[in-house]
Amino acid sequence: MKLSIFTVAAPDLTPDELCEAAAAAGIAGLEWRCKETPPELLIEQPSFWGNNQCTISPKAGDEEISRFRQAAIGHNRQSIAVTPYLSCGDIEGTEQVMRLAKRLDASMVRVGVPSYDRSRPYGELFQQATDYLKEVERLALDYGIKALVETHHVTITPSASLAHRLVSPFNPDAIGVLYDPGNMVHEGYENYRMGMELLGPYLAHVHVKNAGWHSASPGETADHLKPVAWNSGWAPIANGVVPWKQVLLDLKAVGYDGWFGVEDFSGTFDTRTMLQTYANQMKIWMEEIQ
Template structure:
């Protein structure tokens, strides 16, 4: 049976400990925590031991599993060696946090590749493969898996590219984070094709929902999120948009997946689209549970 986590992207009004308490209240099994400076519902990139201990104690008290950490580094394909090493050092630090907190996954971007960028693609691909192997070696020592998200403006923008990347990396501690909503609004694979193409490499899943804005095509100027004037979709409570979650969950279960579903409730980026997590994430979780039942 799938386990459900809430993502602190969805809880910008809450501290991490308050978000953990909310997960307990709404019936989640776990939590995915942002790693980024100056975000109320995240832990800082250079997190001190006292903060880590407080978060761990809160999770243990609430009976909530800290499942994954989500940093925002992306230049693993950089040809600037100093920059590449700096980005990998940040991920290794995140892996150390995972080891202490008992988390199993670190969310990874598949490099940084703006739309239309064709500069030395082969060399940057090779550098990304090299980086993922090097970071994977460190993660494996700590019993942590790096999960590369299907994500725009990266070298893992589609299920096809993500699967190709996994074949090239070929590392036991590097896997795919399946995000069908991202594949949908970037006009990549439908769920049937995505699952057939990449599911054997999937170790973790994000769940969110959306509706399209009529007359707009996908574009984004950065990796983390499209600017407000670029958006071709509006985010929605899961079950109230166009992503066919009953069919997706049935299909991945057929393929043997019974891991975590992380509710990447995007209130941090789009607070006008969806209500507070105590309302919308709760409704999303209840919808997922109704599917599983």
């Protein structure tokens, strides 16, 4: 079992503090959040997508890169991925992040896919993404980096089957899928094992988080002729809609032997407790499915 942490979920820790906490929890892999942090955010309290102190800039210079490299090396952790927020079609930005990943000794980079908001037809967006991935495939092979397309809500790849449709023309050594069942609670649910079987060699990485649905008007007396609004939100890993023990069984059944990367956004635990809780829970589940 190879456990990792996507550092978006550790906003209040510096790289060195995160590596220390990961080592204490038995988490070996590091997925570095990669994004510019605007100066105005630096005065805010740490947060997942704001002033995240465990984020490396896509334009990082030697000193910043060394700080992240030495944090991993000093605590005997492995940098496995650089995870940016690339726009589909941004070839220059994609190559920039791949160069950064090489310098951090990481082997995977998340790449961009178009959002879907009903403003442009799916077919047009699919063609845009295909044209982009043709260039990404070339870069991935040149740099020895695997490019990851994530199953993510509000994009053209919310499900395993739609992600597979996009990546299937490409070399699975160059382009794979980051399978995220937590995202698929919001949009894109399919039978887990069926999706994994479909992905086959493109199943490259797994993110571990959870989410659930709740009524937008809890406590209201139900009017069975009136539509009910529902909202989705994050939940602790063991308490959401995703039955993680079953997902792990399905991953085992298809022969998955890659990393499991936590990104718990529930806010239930402080960061260090979240890491230890995650590692303990995964160990229990893995022992139960042997």
